[in-house]
Amino acid sequence: MATLSWEQVKAHNTEAEAWIVLHGSVYNATPFLEDHPGGRDLILDLAGQDATEVFEEAAHSSDARDILPGLLVGSLKEYNKEVPTSQSLIGRTAEAHKKSSGGLTASWTTLLPTVLSLVAFAWFMGARSNRPDGHGDGGGGSAQSGSDHSWTAQLQHLGSVGGAVASANPVWASLVAVLLLSVWGFGVFISYVIYVDYGRLDKYPARTRLE
Numbered sequence: 001m002a003t004l005s006w007e008q009v010k011a012h013n014t015e016a017e018a019w020i021v022l023h024g025s026v027y028n029a030t031p032f033l034e035d036h037p038g039g040r041d042l043i044l045d046l047a048g049q050d051a052t053e054v055f056e057e058a059a060h061s062s063d064a065r066d067i068l069p070g071l072l073v074g075s076l077k078e079y080n081k082e083v084p085t086s087q088s089l090i091g092r093t094a095e096a097h098k099k100s101s102g103g104l105t106a107s108w109t110t111l112l113p114t115v116l117s118l119v120a121f122a123w124f125m126g127a128r129s130n131r132p133d134g135h136g137d138g139g140g141g142s143a144q145s146g147s148d149h150s151w152t153a154q155l156q157h158l159g160s161v162g163g164a165v166a167s168a169n170p171v172w173a174s175l176v177a178v179l180l181l182s183v184w185g186f187g188v189f190i191s192y193v194i195y196v197d198y199g200r201l202d203k204y205p206a207r208t209r210l211e
């Protein structure tokens, strides 16, 4: 690949030879001028110059970037500017978004309800088997002790009702459990799809600006 100097780049500032510099590489934009969705003038105004910042500010898509290799002339001899691509900005924006939501990343939002339900289930089962009477799970418990109105007693009661249903009709109980799990899984899946889609700003028009 040809190594070019700034003098050479600056000399190619006409419509017939409109060279622009992007991230230290030199491109001849002339064949693409008429096809540029942002208009030919935007590129022509920058002919013979470094267009990296404005190019990235316009958040060009990966489709736009795929055009570049076909226009490549060479690389600039000296170029030490580090301009992040809007593609990497998108990655960082998604990352920052994750952090700003209190560390509740996609995997946590998936894991947390699972862990909590498992803990609650284990606790219910434990509480149920530790009941002093051990019988009458279906409706018993309302007159067990003075603490029955506390939330823990209510939860234990709920657990014992669940346990009674499960032992009375395990097939039905498993079907309900599977149904609930599927609804929950579908919810997690949909929120994840929305999240990932949201993070992919490159899918939207180039005029989308990154904050």
Ligand code: HEM
Residues within 6 Å of the ligand: 020, 027, 028, 029, 032, 036, 037, 038, 039, 042, 043, 046, 051, 054, 055, 058, 059, 060, 061, 062, 063, 064, 065, 067, 068, 071, 205, 206, 207
């Ligand atoms: C050879 C270099 C360039 C190529 C291959 C290119 C390619 C494209 C493509 C394919 C789009 C459509 C949207 C997308 O896919 O991102 C676009 C839009 C755009 N480009 Fe470029 N571009 C180049 C240089 C520039 C430069 C130097 C500017 C300077 C400001 C610029 C500004 C814009 C703007 C503002 C839009 C949005 C147009 C709109 O949404 O109406 N582009 N470009």
